[in-house]
Amino acid sequence: MGPVVAAFTLLFAANGANPATNEVDLQPTQWRVVLDGVMGGLSSGKLTESKSGLKFTGELSLKNNGGFAWARTRRLDLDRNFDGFEIEVQGDGRIWDFMIDSSRRRVMAGGYRTRFQTKKGVRTTHRFPLSGFEAVSFGQVLARGDLRASDCAGLGVLIGDKKEASFDLTLIKITTYSAPRAPLSATQVGIRSPERSIVLQAIEMGVPRYNDGDHVGCADLYELALSSILMMGDVPDDLRAKTRKDFRAAMALTSDEDRAWSHRRNMDRLLEQTSAAP
Template identity: 30%
Template sequence: MNLLPLIAALFWSTAWSGTLLEFKSSEPAWYARNDTVMGGVSNSRVRVDGGVLLFTGQVRLENNGGFSGIRSTPSRVDLSAFSRLILRVKGDGKRYALQLGTSTGNGVTYRNEFDTVPGQWIEVSVPLASLRPTRFGERVTGPALNPSDVVFFGLVIGNNRAERFALQVDWIKGQ
C-alpha cells in the first residue's frame, strides 16, 4: 500500500488549517490600490512592522473618489478546506471590507464588511459564503466565490465620507 498520498493529504490539511498570514515578514508583499485608479485623490500606506500589517491613510471624496485599499501580490491560494476566515484586527471604530480576488484582470472581487472597535484587538469572522461579487465597490451579478481560485487578499475602506483611518492586522486564519 502506498502511504505517500495519505501522508501528503495529512500534511496539506495540517499546513493549511490555521494561520494563513502572520506578517512575520513582508511576504507576501502588499501594495496600495486607491481611488486614484479612477481619478480620485485618496491615499494609503501599507507596511509590516513587528509582525503586524499596518494599513493607514486618508479617504477623500474629491474627483468622485472615496476609497482606499491594499492587496497582497498575486499568488494562488486554495481556501477550499475552510468555511470562514478569522482576522485579528485593531481598528479605529470604522468599517472595513475584506476582499478576495480570483483574477487580477476582470475587476471583480469578493467582499464583505466588518466593523472595528477603537483601540481594541478583536477577532472578526468572515464566512466565505458571505463574500459577494463586486466591481468598483458595487455589487454585481456573478458566480459565487470559488475558494480554490483565490489569487489575492485585500482590505478596503470606503464609507462614503472623507476620513483618516488606521487598521492593524495581527493574522488571518482559515477555519
C-alpha cells in the same frame, strides 16, 4: 476486516483529516497599496511594519469622485481545500471590506467582498466563510455565494465608507480555516457491509473536492474506491459485471468532470443494490 478494506480505511484516515491552516504573509514587501488616484481621487495611504502587525494608515478623501484606499497582496499561494478566512485586526471603529481576487471571475473595479466592523483601538477577530462573499464591480453586486477556495488568487482590505477622515487598521493575523468534518457515524460505517463503507467514505471525501473545483482528485478517489470494491469477493456477479463495465467506460472519458460523475452514478447504484448488514 479484510486487507482491502483495511488498506482503504487507512488511506482515508491519512487523507481525510482537515488540512492545516494557511497563514498569509504580512511582510510589507508582499503587499501593495492601490488608491483612488487611479481614477482621479485624492485619498492617501501607506503600509508600515509595526510590533503588532502590518499597519495600513492614511486619509480618505471624497474629492474628484474618489473615496477608497486598498491594501492588497502581491500574490497568494494557498492550499485549495479550505472553507473561509479568519483575520485578527486592531481597528479604528470604521467598517472595512475584506476583498478577494478571483482567478475564475475577473471583476473590473472590484472583486469578491465581505464587510466587517472594527472597534477603535481594540483587537477583534472575524471569520468569513467563502459562501458569504459577493462579487461586486463599481459597487454593483454581480453574484453571491459562488466563491471557491481554488478561486482565491489574492486578498486585501479596503476602506470606502464615504467618510472623509483618517483611517488606521493593523492586520495582526490572516489565516484560512476549514470547518470540522464530522466522522462517519456507526450507522454509516459500523453496521454496514465493507462495500457500502468504502462507497460512503469515498462520497464523503469526494464531494468537497468536487465542489472546490478539484475534479481530478474527486474522480481519482472514486476510481480507487470502485477498483477496491471490484477486488472484493462479496459483490454479486451480475452487479460486479455491471460495475466493472461502467467503471471501464468512465476510465475512457477525457473530461475529469464527466469521469467523476460517471463513477458517482456507478457508486450510487452499488448503494442501492447492496443492503446493509443486519
